[in-house]
Amino acid sequence: MTDVFLNENFIGTVDNAKEFIKQIRSERRKGVLNYELNFYWDEDYNEVYLDITRGRTRRPLIVVENGKSKLTDNYIEEAKNGTLKWDKLVKEGVIEYIDAAEEENCYVALDEKDLTKEHTHLEISPVVILGLCTSLIPYSNFGSSSRLIRGSKIQKQSLGLYASNYLLRMDTDVNVLHYPQKPITKTFMHDIYGWEKHPSGQNVVIALMSFEGYNMEDALIVSKASVDRGFARSTYFKPFNAEELRYQGGLVDEVCIPDKEVKGYRSEKDYRLLEEDGVVYTGAKVKGDDVVIGRVSPPRFLGEFEEFNIATNVKRESSIALSHKDNGIVDMSLITESEEGNRLVQMRLRQQRIPEVGDKFASRHGQKGVISYLVPLADMPFTVSGIVPDVLFNPHGIPSRMTISHLIEIIAGKVGSLTGKYIDGTSFDVMPEKELRKMLKELGFRESGLETMYNGISGQQFKAKIYIGDMYYLKLKYMVAGKLHSRATGKIQLLTRQPIEGRSQGGGLRIGEMEKDCFVAHGASLLLKERFDSDKTNVFVCENCGMLGIYDNFKHNEYCTKCGANVKISVVEMSYAFKLLLDELKSLGVYPKLELGRKY
């Protein structure tokens, strides 16, 4: 007697579980039962689980019967002709989807050669254990798994040609790489996925060496000449839009060059780039605070200040301007309709981003780093044959991370670029490394990949031989241009009078709890006070009652609201946040009495 559960609910018992399993399996393969059904026989607990719920991960496997794969030569022939459909294989019981539980009852062979009578399934190919992103990493079976995960994540951040109609689109915050290339070392996934239609990276000559100590801690050194020739340039697009909203009473926004009468008029200089229709002209060079779309809105509250204004309908300025730090060129502007049917004006800003110190790059093996130095061509090291590397990579990045795939890609790239062929680097299923080295030797290079190199500064030959080759490098979307930030003074929060947060609003850089501890640990307590002075205020404290007094600006005297003017009132400097705390305590009915000491 074996208990049977369907979707975790008890539905009955069977006498012979083995027969039962056999029966439903054959019925599923025939197509009598839904192919989404999975079952699992737990012999220890003597229970059979049938499952057809959603949310189970399932993977396809080739069915094996009596030690023979059901994917016969006929099917393979059909596949070669291109007439075979995947659905047909599933329908005819050649391929089965197995979930995690049913996998426990299966005995899966990795290779058709290994098949025995006990086997129930055959793996379609070992490469299917990797997902789309990981399959894009060449020689991934030579790398460590943690680095493969990182490598997969990095590829999602790389710049490339994200869509071929990008010029017609109004996407927020997108980058397009100039002159993207197909990788020399590719995998089967690059072909299947159509990588060549939207590539995202460039092939560079890379040398594993240090340079003047500039590539410590994963930093990259890039040749200035390569950058000048267009290596890793990209364009950044940012859209702006203004909608002509409708308000109560038939009032409507208007896109135009605002009149001088308008409330909140900026200055003539700010509107100088607008054309008659109120939209900036294409190709205009715009800089911080420039208005790109002029707009006026009706007053926010009807009747507001009406008695003071002779002109009844003073409008409000509501133009779209660049933020303080932005700059660029107006790429395109268009007028369209919003979902509500209002007139919508859109404008797209374009910025060219040339690689600079601090921009982030990565190879496909989870080896990421930022540019630390752009070396003039004259100072770059060169090989005997005159090859100057584009990128210098620090060899310290290799041993602890064990990204052997990174090293093999360099050799493969070298062979590929010298022979003019693309090299297949699909995991588990590749041209062996030995073969690559042999080819390299035939091409007249050292089979180790090492080359004699010369110091570009002194002209002397390096004592060590340098590992040099070609590899595919990705420019990542994190660029200094989007991160650079500093502040001296600026906006403050209304409630606490402390600086606001965030780069986009020109906020402050927080001295946090741990940074504070650092000042204290150094004994720099006056410096600490100065750093926290951003919200300092002078308050008047009544020395009689210890509450805050008032300074009368007209009479030029101070008094306490409780004790009157005939008490001693002193000026005390404190943080506004503390004054706020005192006020909040008072609102709770707590009497925070201040006792003043002497300053001297």
Next chain:
Amino acid sequence: MLPKHLQEKIDGYAKKYKISDKNVIEITKRVEEANEYGIIAPGEAIGIVTAECFGERATQMTLNTFHFSGVAEMNITVGLPRLIEIFDARKNPSTPQMEIPLRPKFSKNIDMVRIVAMKIKETLLGEIIQEITINIAKSNIMVILDKKKLKDLDLKPKFVFDKIVAGLKTCDVKEVDGGILIKPKDKEINLSEVYKLKEKAKSIHIGGLKGITYVLPVKNDEGIYIVHCVGSNLKDALELEEADTENIRTNNIFETSTVLGIEAARAAILQESLHVIRGQGIDLNIRHIMLLADVMTRTGIVKGVTRTGISGEKESVIARASFETPIKHIINATLIGERDPLNSVIENVVINQPVPLGTGLPKLVAKKEAMESGKPKK
């Protein structure tokens, strides 16, 4: 002036290497300079430096448990969880553990050591019985002892019998042929209570140290046998004649403080945290730990760095409120009209006044009359 122990050291070396008086004076001068350099300056924020030293090193700790190879029962919490345990002053460590070194007299060979180790391990009745059965009809329990195990543990059946009598006061315990019969004194007793009685009987303490569930004798580098124990019972271990009682180590700091006193607890905090830190291959100056151990034990009871421990006993209301449970502290301060003297770090940061440390410590001294007239005299 040099501390006594340093002066003695210098004198000792001078004698040993026959250093001339002139050189001794020079050496003393240099040592004095070095010693003076090492003295903490007034206004140095030693507490925060300690906290930063621990905090920075704690980020590098990786291993959380230590295992004796092949022994599943012996795993010891180390690393950050253990440090937190020590500094929070938890009553019971998550893995209590004791190391009992044996006197050479009782540890001539491994067999002797094994016997001692088995004596240390807590023996329950359930472990030395062959069979325990309930007679449903008569509502009594029959215990048959395992003679081999008794022999291994060097126990007499009479001794076990007495222990059972002492352990089960509500029952009549009789010796019958081949076993011990336990019969409840209560006539009207239902079956589930008999079952409970059986479980109680099985957990009767027969011998060994209470709380020690596992023992592992290990020979150390100096050839001394050490019995590693899972569980800790310092009080009873000190009474063992086989143990080198002066060198027993337990990782239960609270137990150390109750058995040996507060100074021992201070030393235990020091030893235990050093053990964790050194075990991680981290170099941390012992003075930081000494400071922390001093602060934790200064009241005579071991107090943790928690809101119920030393952090909750700060003088300043603002400082306590800014740590944890601010509402509780503000309400209590309001009820008794507490006064904040503002003489520590956090409260002065809150009101933005110089912290009385480092550059904020020195104050200007002025003559009173000069201050009152408003014109300082030259």
